[in-house]
Amino acid sequence: IVGGKITTVESHPWMASIFQKDRRSQKSIFQCGGTLIAPCWILSAAHCFPDGAATAVGRLSVTLGKNMLNETDNNREQTFNVDKVIVHKGFDNRNGSYNNDIALLQLKGTAGQCAKRTDSVHTACLAPKHQMLPPGVSCDVVGYGKENDRLWYKSQYLREAKVELLSQSVCTDKDYYGSLVTNNMFCAGSPDWSKDACKGDSGGPLLCEVNGRMFLFGIVSWGEGCSRKLRPGVYTRVTNYNRWIEENTGLSSITAG
Ligand code: 4AZ
Numbered sequence: 706i707v708g709g710k711i712t713t714v715e716s717h718p719w720m721a722s723i724f725q726k727d728r729r730s731q732k733s734i735f736q737c738g739g740t741l742i743a744p745c746w747i748l749s750a751a752h753c754f755p756d757g758a759a760t761a762v763g764r765l766s767v768t769l770g771k772n773m774l775n776e777t778d779n780n781r782e783q784t785f786n787v788d789k790v791i792v793h794k795g796f797d798n799r800n801g802s803y804n805n806d807i808a809l810l811q812l813k814g815t816a817g818q819c820a821k822r823t824d825s826v827h828t829a830c831l832a833p834k835h836q837m838l839p840p841g842v843s844c845d846v847v848g849y850g851k852e853n854d855r856l857w858y859k860s861q862y863l864r865e866a867k868v869e870l871l872s873q874s875v876c877t878d879k880d881y882y883g884s885l886v887t888n889n890m891f892c893a894g895s896p897d898w899s900k901d902a903c904k905g906d907s908g909g910p911l912l913c914e915v916n917g918r919m920f921l922f923g924i925v926s927w928g929e930g931c932s933r934k935l936r937p938g939v940y941t942r943v944t945n946y947n948r949w950i951e952e953n954t955g956l957s958s959i960t961a962g
Contacts, residue, residue, distance in 0.1 A: 706846065707853050707932040708900035709866030714772050714781065717847045719829035719910060719921070720863060721747045722771050723810070726764040733766060735859065738848045738909025739810065740921055741769060741828050745819035746954050747810040749908035750924050750941065751796035752803050760790045767812060770825035774849045774861050781825040785812040791953050793946075802885040806926040806941045808908075809953055829910060831960045832920035834947035840872040844893060844913035846925065846938070850905030854931045859905040866900040868893040870913070871937055881935055889945050890926065894937030902938045903931035911940050 714720055721739035726732070737753035747767055754760045763786075770781040788811040795805035812819040820826050847865045851858070876882055876892035886892060893911065894901060902909070902925045911923030923940030930936060947960050 706848055706850055706860065706864035706866045706906060707903050708895065709864040711862045712847060712865040714770050714825050714863055717845070717863065717865065717910070718770070718825055718827035720771070720847055722768045722774070722849065723747070723749060723753065723908065724766045724768065726766070735774060735849065735905070737907050738925065739767065740910040740924070741820055741826070742831060742921065742950070743828055743954060743956050743959055745812045745814055746956070747812065748921070748924065748943070748950070749808050749810060750803070750806045750926055751792045751808045752798070752806055752926070753908045754790055754792050754808055757792045757796070758790070762787045762790055765790070765810070767810060769820055770823065772863055774859060781823075783820055783826055785814065785819060787811065788813040793949065800885060802882070802887070802890070802939070803926050804887050804889055807924060807943070807946055807949070809950065829912060829921045830918065831947060831950070832915065832922055832944050833960055834944055836915070836944050838870055838913055838915070838922065840870050840875070842870045842913055843867050844870060844911050844922065845919070846893070846902050846906065846909070846911045848902060848906030848909040848925065850907070851903040851931065854903065868895055868900055868911070868938065876937065881937070882939070886939060889942050890939050891923065891942050892937040892939055893923065898932055898934050901928065901932040
């Protein structure tokens with residue numbers, strides 16, 4: 706996150722951290738963010754799983770309730786193995802942008818039990834399908850990603866930034882991203898380009914307020930660099946995928962409205 710501030714997981718208890726065990730060192734390396742949308746389900750980005758359906762699930766783990774990336778807090782955190790990775794079949798990067806950049810991870814629980822609700826761990830609500838928000842609405846993006854483009858290391862703490870939704874016509878303007886941005890994506894940024902998601906925030910959540918409640922609208926997907934003029938962050942438009950999520954999780958009442 707560029708231009709944001711340190712936050713606590715208690716303010717964003719749906720934040721998930723996805724780790725992958727390195728084959729050589731057997732160390733778990735942070736891969737991507739994600740969002741807890743049901744006790745056993747994490748929503749993330751397809752591009753976090755380049756092997757698609759062949760992803761070695763045995764090397765993945767998910768931690769919830771995490772404030773610090775490289776330290777464990779047993780009082781807050783809940784860590785899970787992964788049963789299944791479902792990458793959207795339409796995921797496509799031929800255009801040079803990530804179309805259908807969405808994936809589901811099923812946590813491996815015991816007897817149907819996965820995440821337990823605490824002050825640090827809580828599901829996010831999905832917005833009703835195809836719900837549109839007007840440009841200028843302020844949303845929260847969170848993650849452990851880089852604090853600027855030039856750094857090589859991620860943030861040690863969970864960070865948040867407020868970014869504003871851009872209209873589709875602005876973001877597909879030739880001065881912005883043109884046809885790289887499809888209807889399965891939307892853009893968000895700050896008017897002075899000081900705040901953005903960055904490398905390492907991928908897969909993580911963007912939530913926006915509707916009638917006083919926060920709903921998941923976006924998954925951090927891509928952008929040209931971070932915090933660059935006319936190059937806002939691009940997010941997967943989660944409200945296009947309510948049916949896909951319901952079909953693939955088997956959960957039918959996960960959406961509001
Ligand atoms: C990345 O490489 C990445 N500024 C994520 C978000 C953005 C750019 C790059 C948006 O994971």
